[in-house]
Amino acid sequence: MKREAIKDLLYKIADDQLILGHRNSEWTGLGPILEEDIAFSSMAQDKIGHSLAFYTLLHDLGEPEPDIIAFSRSASRFRNSQFTELPNGEFDFSLIRHFLYDNAEAIRFEKLSTSSYAPIAKVATKLKGEIKYHVLHANTWLRNLGSSTEEAITRLQNSLNTLMPYALGMFEPSVHEQELIATGIYPGEEKIKAEWLTKIQQVVAQTELTLPDISSLPPMLGGRAGQHTKYLQPLLNEMAEVIKIDPTAEW
Amino acid sequence: MTLEKEAILRLLEEVKDPEIPVLSLVDLGVITAVDIAVDGHVTVNMTPTFAGCPAMDYMKKDVEQMLARHGISHFTVRMSFDDPWNSNKLTEKGRTALKDFGLAPPPTYDLILDLDILEYATCPNCQSTNTTMRSPFGPTLCRALHFCNNCHQMFEQFKPL
Incomplete structure (x- = not known):
């Protein structure tokens, strides 16, 4: 049923944003330089704002209030990719995840801005401008650090090798894939993935880094079906700490 | 009490961006429509600059307070992406x-x-x-x-x- 397909799409998009937004916020106060502290904190704010926009669309379709959706589900009911829930690691790790994620997100928003489901198209039309700043930030750092010192290049390459299978997990097809494509709501993960690969390859080619050969990489799937790493539940517990103590608290 | 649309817009000119106190919400471009129904009900449509901007809630409350302070008792302030903000606004x-x-x-x-x-x-x-x-x-x-x-x-x- 079309409604279920739309809900599934909204959940996976919003959950990715909420979880990565919280991971980004963990850099607040810890960024390697002040500008990066501010950048990751700003991106956290943006991403959580984006998730709110999509959770609001879910609420319009009969799901609970955005705060309830965000803070009351256990890990197995989250539809984010495992990619977004991994701990931040060191700055190179967070930077590579940011680069791989936001280049995909920009393509996703561009495609969704012409979705046949008008409420999604409206939100995506708005957000596709905002995400350009995330992409600009990621690509600039990748170009600069990816062709700088040996240590920077080695660190980034290691993180790229570790994260690539997880990044491919973003494109795990849903059971509603064909229906979403046929109805013009979403062009499907394969299409987004193909454009994403071209895009990230263009940037990586301007550095000393090498994109791993994805034909021999098994993607880390499962997140879209509620299968998560051991890192998600502790993150959710932390996110819901206030609402669990006092559900009526305003903060 | 009923007011003309222009009068409402003049009131909203007095509501400023909490982080840039010289800039009115009208000049910022976040007020997308003001409608007055025949029964006098005032609807103000707003749209966020950035979706995650924490100041938007304050701006919405400021608009509500400004309307209430000027004796408008029946109003709705809506925040939506129907007419999304861009900096050309x-x-x-x-x-x-x-x-x-x-x-x-x-x-x-x-x-x-x-x-x-x-x-x-x-x-x-x-x-x-x-x-x-x-x-x-x-x-x-x-x-x-x-x-x-x-x-x-x-x-x-x-x-x-």
Whole structure:
């Protein structure tokens, strides 16, 4: 049923944003330089704002209030990719995840801005401008650090090798894939993935880094079906700490 | 009590961006429509600058309080993406206010927001265009950090979007 397909799409998009937004916020106060502290904190704010926009669309379709959706589900009911829930690691790790994620997100928003489901198209039309700043930030750092010192290049390459299978997990097809494509709501993960690969390859080619050969990489799937790493539940517990103590608290 | 649409807009001119107190919400471009029904019910439609902007809730409350303070008892203030914000919605008056406040206003653009526009800024101190973006993220979601190569000062720009 079309409604279920739309809900599934909204959940996976919003959950990715909420979880990565919280991971980004963990850099607040810890960024390697002040500008990066501010950048990751700003991106956290943006991403959580984006998730709110999509959770609001879910609420319009009969799901609970955005705060309830965000803070009351256990890990197995989250539809984010495992990619977004991994701990931040060191700055190179967070930077590579940011680069791989936001280049995909920009393509996703561009495609969704012409979705046949008008409420999604409206939100995506708005957000596709905002995400350009995330992409600009990621690509600039990748170009600069990816062709700088040996240590920077080695660190980034290691993180790229570790994260690539997880990044491919973003494109795990849903059971509603064909229906979403046929109805013009979403062009499907394969299409987004193909454009994403071209895009990230263009940037990586301007550095000393090498994109791993994805034909021999098994993607880390499962997140879209509620299968998560051991890192998600502790993150959710932390996110819901206030609402669990006092559900009526305003903060 | 009923008011004309123009009178409502004049009231909203008095509501300022909490982070840029010289800029009215009307000049910021976040008030997308004001409708007065035959029964006098006032509907104000608003749209966020950035979806994650924490100031939007305050702006909405400020609008509600301003309407209530002026004796309008039946009103609805709606926040939606129906008519989404972009930086071209900033009025000329708003741009001047930003400049006077020390923030570079965003350049206007046609249709496509490309990289050249994102990185372009005119220094609000010396008007030079020989500037470099230092970071796309500044003290608030709507500001970027730039450096002026002419007067050697850092400055903030209200981001084009």
